[in-house]
Amino acid sequence: xxxxYADNAATTAVSETxxxxxxxxxxxxxxxxxxxxxxxQRANEALIAARETVAKVxxxxxxEIIFTSGGSExxxxxxxxxxxxxxxxxxxxIVSTAFEHHAVLHTLRKLEKQGYEVTxxxxxxxxxxTPEEVAAAIREDTCLVTVMFANNEIGxxxxxxxxxxxxxxxxxxxxxxxxxxxxxxxxxxxxxNVDMLSISGHKFHGPKGVGALYARRGILLxxxxxxGAQERGKRAGTENLPAIVGMxxxxxxxxxxxxxxxxxxxxxxxQLIEGLSEIEHCVLNGDRxxxxxxxxxxxxxxxxxxxxxxxxxxxxxxxxSGSACxxxxxxxxxxxxxIGRPHEIAHGxxxxxxxxxxxxxxxxxxxxxxxxxxxxxxxxxxxxxDLKSGKQQFITK
Amino acid sequence: MAxxxxxxxxxxxxxxxxxxxxxxDGVGEVGNARCGDIMKFYIKVENDIITDIKFxxxxxxxxxxxxxxxxxxxxxxxxxxxxxxxxxAVVEALDGLPAHKIHCSVLAExxxxxxxxxxYDKHGIAYDPALFAETxxxxxxxx
Numbered sequence: 001x002x003x004x005y006a007d008n009a010a011t012t013a014v015s016e017t018x019x020x021x022x023x024x025x026x027x028x029x030x031x032x033x034x035x036x037x038x039x040x041q042r043a044n045e046a047l048i049a050a051r052e053t054v055a056k057v058x059x060x061x062x063x064e065i066i067f068t069s070g071g072s073e074x075x076x077x078x079x080x081x082x083x084x085x086x087x088x089x090x091x092x093x094i095v096s097t098a099f100e101h102h103a104v105l106h107t108l109r110k111l112e113k114q115g116y117e118v119t120x121x122x123x124x125x126x127x128x129x130t131p132e133e134v135a136a137a138i139r140e141d142t143c144l145v146t147v148m149f150a151n152n153e154i155g156x157x158x159x160x161x162x163x164x165x166x167x168x169x170x171x172x173x174x175x176x177x178x179x180x181x182x183x184x185x186x187x188x189x190x191x192x193n194v195d196m197l198s199i200s201g202h203k204f205h206g207p208k209g210v211g212a213l214y215a216r217r218g219i220l221l222x223x224x225x226x227x228g229a230q231e232r233g234k235r236a237g238t239e240n241l242p243a244i245v246g247m248x249x250x251x252x253x254x255x256x257x258x259x260x261x262x263x264x265x266x267x268x269x270x271q272l273i274e275g276l277s278e279i280e281h282c283v284l285n286g287d288r289x290x291x292x293x294x295x296x297x298x299x300x301x302x303x304x305x306x307x308x309x310x311x312x313x314x315x316x317x318x319x320x321s322g323s324a325c326x327x328x329x330x331x332x333x334x335x336x337x338x339i340g341r342p343h344e345i346a347h348g349x350x351x352x353x354x355x356x357x358x359x360x361x362x363x364x365x366x367x368x369x370x371x372x373x374x375x376x377x378x379x380x381x382x383x384x385x386d387l388k389s390g391k392q393q394f395i396t397k
Numbered sequence: 398m399a400x401x402x403x404x405x406x407x408x409x410x411x412x413x414x415x416x417x418x419x420x421x422d423g424v425g426e427v428g429n430a431r432c433g434d435i436m437k438f439y440i441k442v443e444n445d446i447i448t449d450i451k452f453x454x455x456x457x458x459x460x461x462x463x464x465x466x467x468x469x470x471x472x473x474x475x476x477x478x479x480x481x482x483x484x485x486a487v488v489e490a491l492d493g494l495p496a497h498k499i500h501c502s503v504l505a506e507x508x509x510x511x512x513x514x515x516x517y518d519k520h521g522i523a524y525d526p527a528l529f530a531e532t533x534x535x536x537x538x539x540x
Contacts, residue, residue, distance in 0.1 A: 304433050306457035310409060324433045325457035325498075332433065347433040380415045380461070382437040382453040383430050 003316045004362050008203075008294060009152055009180060009353035010320055014246065015205035021249035022207065025242040033239055034230065043241055050248035057255045058197065059188040060214050066221065066231040067212050067244050071179035071200030072103035074213035077224050077235070078175040078196040079107045079146060081215070083116060084222045085173065086143020092116045095137045095145045095172075098338035099123050099153075104146055104177055105334075121147075126287040127156035127339050135166045145174050149181035149197075153322055153335040153351060154286030155295025157185065164193025173219070179203055179211075183254030184262065184292055189214055199251075201243060205355075206250030210243035261356035265293035268358045272296045275367035279374055281387070283396045285336060285349065296352040299336070299345040301396050302384030303377040308350050311373040317366055322349040344383075345395050401458060402492035408462035413469050416451040423519065425511025428504050434460045436508040438468070442516055445476050452508075459491075459498040466490050467505035476516070479509055480528060 005013070014022075031043035048062070055062040068074045079094075086092055096108055098120045108118045119137045121129050134145055145167050150157045160176055167174035175196040178187060183204025189197055195216045202208040215221050227236025254261070273284060276298055285297040300308070305321025312319050322333025324347060331337070332346035341349075352366065378384040386392040401409070418439035428435040434456030441449035450472050454464045467487050471479040484502035488494050494502060514529045516522075 302455065304456050304460075307409075307461060310406075310458045314410065323457070330432070343431040343433075347430070380412065380453050381455040382426065382435055383455040385417070385453065 001316060001362070001365050003318070004358075004366065005318045006352040006354050006358070006366065007318045007320050008355045009155075009292075009351065011202045011208065012205045012355060014202075014207055015250055015253060017253045018206050018246040018250035022242040022246035025245055033241065034228065046245055047239055047241060050244045053248040053252050054199075054212050055214075057187070057251050058182075058199075058214055059190050061217065063232075064189075064214055064217055065212050066215070066235050067210065067239060068235060069209055069240070070211040071101075071177065071198050071203075072211075073224070074198030074200070074211045075101065075103040075146075075175075075177050075179075076107050077213055077221060078198060078215070079104065079111070079144065080224055081196070081219065081222045082144035082146075082173045082175060083111050085220065086116075086141075089143070091141040091143040093119070093139050093142045095119045095121065095134060095142055097121045097123050097129050097147055099127065099151055099335040100146070100148050101152055101177055101179065104148070108146075117141075123156075123338050125340050126290075127151055127154045127285070127335075128287055128290060129158060129163075131159055131162035131166045134163050135170070138166070138170045138172055142170075142172050145172055147174075147176055149176045149178035149187070150185065150292050151286065151335060152180045153333055154297045154339065155180070155292035155353075156286040157181070157290045157292065160194065161192040164195075167195070168193045180292060183251055184258070184294065186258065189216070195219060201247030201250060204250050204254040206247035207243045210240055210247045212247070257356070262293040264356050265354055265358065268354055268360060268363045269294060269296055271360060271363045272352060272354075272366060275363065276370055279371055281394055281396045282374075283341075283345070285339060285341065292353075294354045294356075294358075296354075298350050299341055299396070300348045300350065300374050301345050301394060302381045302387055303348045303374060305347060305349050307377050308348070308370075308373055311376065312369060315369045315373070317369055320351045320353075322351070323347040342395055400495065401462070402494075404466075404490070404492040405459055405462040405494065408465040408491065409458040412452075412454075412461055412465040414451050414465065414472065415453070417453065418449060418451050421451075423512040423514075423516025425508045425513070425515055427507045427511055428456070430455065433457070434501065434504060436460065436464050436504050438464075438508045438512040440512050440516060442476060447471055447474055447476060447479055456501065456504075457498070459494050459501040460504065462491060463487050463494070463501040463505040464508070467509060471509060476513060480513055482506060482509055 031039035033044035033047045051062045179200045182199040197214040201210040221234040281301040305323030306325035336346035421439035426437040437453045484506040487502040
């Protein structure tokens with residue numbers, strides 16, 4: 001079996017379509033879109049076309065899209081923008097959730113140091129926040145609600161349209177980090193009552209280092225990178241045209257095949273979930289139904305995630321984990337802690353994120369490989385021995 | 398994988414001396430599951446020589462490799478020598494560990510001491526308590 005890449009939530013391969021769209025912009029059409037001459041103007045035409053493409057997929061207007069260096073920058077800019085708008089009206093309270101991406105959480109933490117107050121909503125064991133809870137958290141001085149579209153680790157999809165409706169009604173700006181959702185779930189910023197939305201090119205077979213921020217007409221963006229007048233003065237720096245064109249092509253392609261890709265992924269995802277559920281003392285993380293079509297995330301009791309990943313890599317499978325050892329910090333994943341997993345089992349998590357090329361044959365191979373790996377690591381784990389002998393209580397069923 | 402040396406990967410993939418000794422002369426366990434690593438060593442001692450040793454580990458690749466290497470380094474050694482084993486010696490024997498994984502080798506050093514202390518206690522052998530004064534007990538950990 002060829003190497004199986006099941007870490008598409010981390011990053012994806014650039015599609016043939018995206019790559020071919022990009023190539024002319026490295027040498028032939030290398031102009032600076034800000035230049036007046038014909039070389040520059042040709043580049044500018046491509047920039048305009050890419051903006052229109054991205055806008056169309058999101059059901060936005062081209063003027064409402066600005067290109068950024070990625071999802072993190074888009075998240076930062078959206079939040080800082082809402083904070084600045086709020087500050088002018090004396091509103092310095094922000095509502096978000098406990099399991100946002102760090103691009104959101106760390107920006108919020110920075111704002112807290114500047115005197116903003118942040119309410120992080122509980123996401124419950126199923127990894128979903130309710131519109132009612134958002135409504136209850138909104139105060140007179142709330143300037144922003146930011147809730148991710150789909151979680152990057154456990155894949156749970158939030159009720160964005162309903163949360164957006166709550167925010168509209170209460171006249172609070174609503175931002176959603178749709179980095180994991182774009183290209184995988186239908187997005188319609190108008191229908192979903194979204195004011196600002198972040199996407200990242202490399203999560204849907206586009207290139208890395210490029211993203212976009214949608215900001216509804218009328219929202220005055222604060223720039224976080226100062227300089228030239230690119231992106232209507234809201235994001236300085238010569239546009240990364242090859243990447244922008246590649247992202248637009250990838251997004252258009254993903255949107256065109258969204259339903260068929262999702263159906264394919266869902267079949268393989270469900271096969272994986274079913275197969276891995278047979279392992280004793282494991283638990284699926286995130287709601288069984290309301291999750292990304294390509295996301296599988298389990299905790300296995302009595303073992304640690306990095307060991308799982310290394311052994312799977314030996315077996316030709318790329319996956320990821322929320323253990324402390326793999327997060328590069330001392331704490332296991334904040335997402336798993338937010339859904340109430342105790343540290344002990346949060347260390348033993350495994351995320352498989354497949355794309356539309358995944359097959360049932362690959363899933364069968366992954367299931368066997370994970371079963372073998374879990375059994376091997378448990379056979380040398382003192383924790384597992386204590387659990388089996390009854391010295392310690394199992395946390396999972 | 399470039400994360401670890403060949404030695405670490407070899408000991409991770411083919412750990413030496415994994416298992417349990419039911420009638421061990423000394424048993425030591427360090428670390429905790431909250432932090433994500435636990436090591437447990439079982440030793441047999443005859444005439445002051447560590448004649449057999451087994452380990453179990455809950456933890457990452459370098460935790461398993463550190464435990465495995467530590468068992469190799471002290472198997473067949475006099476108890477006194479085993480007590481002198483430092484985490485640095487484990488790191489060197491593994492051809493290095495990434496900086497944020499050094500604590501795995503510290504656990505390996507401590508688990509040997511814990512098992513030997515248990516051996517002394519069980520067999521009524523007098524020892525200098527200073528030998529076992531410092532246990533690191535997740536000093537890196539803020540949970």
